[in-house]
Amino acid sequence: MxxxxxxxxxxxxxxxxxxxxxxxxxxxxxxxxxxxxxxxxxxxxxxxxxxxxxxxxxxxxxxxxxxxxxxxxxxxxxxxxxxxxxxxxxxxxxxxxxxxxxxxxxxxxxxxxxxxxxxxxxxxxxxxxxxxxxxxxxxxxxxxxxxxxxxxxxxxxxxxxxxxxxxxxxxxxxxxxxxxxxxxxxxxxxxxxxxxxxRGLAALEITVRGPFQDLHSGVFGGAVMNPAHALATLIASLHTPDGTVAVSGFYDGVQELTLKERQAFASLPFDSEAFRQSTGSPTLFGEPGYSPLEQVWTRPTIEVNGMWSGFIGEGRKTIVPSTAHAKITCRLVPHQDPEHVLTEVCTHLKTHCPPGVTLEIERGEGDPGxxxxxxxxxxxxxxxxxxxxxxxxxxxxxxxxxxxxxxxxxxxxxxxxxxxxxxxxxxxxxxxxxxxxxxxxxxxxxxxxxxxxxxxxxxxxxxxxxxx
Ligand SMILES: [Zn+2]
Known part of the structure; x- marks a missing residue:
């Protein structure tokens, strides 16, 4: 033996x-x-x-x-x-x-x-x-x-x-x-x-500030920038409509999959529809040209994990909120440098920030893929x-x-x-x-x-x- x-x-x-x-x-x-x-x-x-x-x-x-x-x-x-x-x-x-x-x-x-x-x-x-x-x-x-x-x-x-x-x-x-x-x-x-x-991870948190306190929307609405609108504009600017990340330099270092890898993933017993059903989402949506497995395993993302602003209690409160906030994380793939990604995202946010508000960025930690x-x-x-x-x-x-x-x-x-x-x-x-x-x-x-x-x-x- x-x-x-x-x-x-x-x-x-x-x-x-x-x-x-x-x-x-x-x-x-x-x-x-x-x-x-x-x-x-x-x-x-x-x-x-x-x-x-x-x-x-x-x-x-x-x-x-x-x-x-x-x-x-x-x-x-x-x-x-x-x-x-x-x-x-x-x-x-x-x-x-x-x-x-x-x-x-x-x-x-x-x-x-x-x-x-x-x-x-x-x-x-x-x-x-x-x-x-x-x-x-x-x-x-x-x-x-x-x-x-x-x-x-x-x-x-x-x-x-x-x-x-x-x-x-x-x-x-x-x-x-x-x-x-x-x-x-x-x-x-x-x-x-x-x-x-x-995948790795890089995190940041942003605060958009407008008026020094919540304002009466009847008295001031229309004459000042609403921080919630500004935040929405900023977040929308992070992706193109098809789901590709629009931040310049974001994909630096990302390696395309080899044919062998794509074939190996494609041969797995993976059911896209069952995967969709497990999420409850009406359709799958993601960067074009990649299968769902390729998207979640091998492509980097920017995700808003939470955003909040203004009045969210019962009923109505007609205000222009003073601030708006978002927590954002990026999933990173191998060969992407977390510090570089964070820098590029920060630069993007600063250059896309609408007028009438100020932007504060709390830059978090990053771990590579x-x-x-x-x-x-x-x-x-x-x-x-x-x-x-x-x-x-x-x-x-x-x-x-x-x-x-x-x-x-x-x-x-x-x-x-x-x-x-x-x-x-x-x-x-x-x-x-x-x-x-x-x-x-x-x-x-x-x-x-x-x-x-x-x-x-x-x-x-x-x-x-x-x-x-
Ligand atoms: Zn364990």
């Missing part, structure tokens, strides 16, 4: 133990948002340390932060093979509304090969999957095909408050060729996916591992949202991230009755075990030289 068959066989013959272990982990109500669970969060971290040591990571330990501790561990190291940083989180979301759970959230229950518990898919189940995959190698060969490091945090669900600082201060310990995160869904049931791109080159060894190896275990080709997908830690890995640790998740999109993350299909729990662990084998034969130098 080859080594990797041994590791996969080990996973297959230890399912009972894996389920009972995961059960113990899921019983700990490690809700990071609620201070009354602070001890439980720590308990979950301590549980992981003990379990990592049992798996063969002798140096597993807690590192304190001003908030919840970080769990770190590293396995056997050899210089001639690649190093992988596995990131995950052991904290979970609150469980409200409790009444909607069909089983208590911290009493894991298996029904028809589906495991119900808070944290089952997001993210304790997937963290445990990573741990089991590493263990399968250590128990069968005493080694792992690649150098593995774990970084597991307890504040992901509350915004990873102390993680950036921790990473900043532990760059040498965390250094790796790339990171792997199993905290995202597959594309659909039976469609395992490699997610290779995420991220992309992992499709020819990166981690991507091609993951493709092979998925095909072997699932018997089907991996889907290449991107996501329209952001995962801040991926930006941190890119900016501070200078490494790409492979997003290799095995949850399903409808497994109720953050909601009542969160669950995880055991088929994907087991196959996910096997896929990861194989991935390490396929990567072990690669020269670490290859990891630095891939480009998109």
């Amino acid at each position: 080859s080594d990797h068959q041994q590791a996969v066989q080990y996973l297959k013959s230890h399912r009972e133990q894996q389920l009972s272990d995961l059960n113990d982990f899921l019983c700990i109500p490690s809700i990071s948002a609620l201070s009354e669970h602070r001890q439980d969060v720590r308990l979950a971290a301590e549980w992981l340390v003990a379990r990592l040591i049992q798996a063969g990571f002798q140096n597993a330990h807690l590192d304190e932060t001003p908030g919840n501790p970080v769990v770190v561990a590293s396995g056997p190291h050899a210089p001639y093979r690649p190093t992988v940083l596995i990131y995950g989180h052991y904290d979970v979301q609150p469980v409200d509304p409790m009444a909607q759970w069909t089983h208590p959230p911290f009493e894991p229950t298996v029904i028809d090969e589906v495991l119900y518990a808070r944290g089952s898919s997001d993210d304790k189940g997937q963290v445990y999957m990573q741990l089991a995959a590493a263990e399968s190698w250590l128990k069968t060969t005493g080694d792992t095909p690649v150098n593995l490091k774990f970084l597991l945090e307890g504040e992901e669900e509350i915004g990873s408050i102390h993680l950036n600082e921790y990473i900043q201060n532990h760059q040498d310990e965390l250094a790796a060729d790339f990171a792997v995160i199993s905290d995202t869904p597959m594309f659909a049931a039976g469609v395992p996916a490699i997610c290779y791109g995420l 991220t992309v992992t080159p499709l020819n990166h060894p981690s991507v091609t190896a993951a493709e092979d591992a998925i095909e072997e275990i699932y018997g089907t080709k991996a889907a290449y997908i991107r996501m329209g949202g952001s995962i801040p830690v991926v930006v941190t890995f890119q900016e501070i640790l200078k490494m790409p991230t492979l997003l290799l998740g095995f949850a399903l999109p409808d497994e109720n993350f953050h909601a009542p009755n969160e669950h995880f299909h055991l088929e994907n729990f087991f196959k996910g662990a096997q896929t990861i075990a194989l991935l390490w084998d396929y990567l072990g034969s690669r020269d670490p130098l290859e990891f630095a030289s891939t480009t998109r």
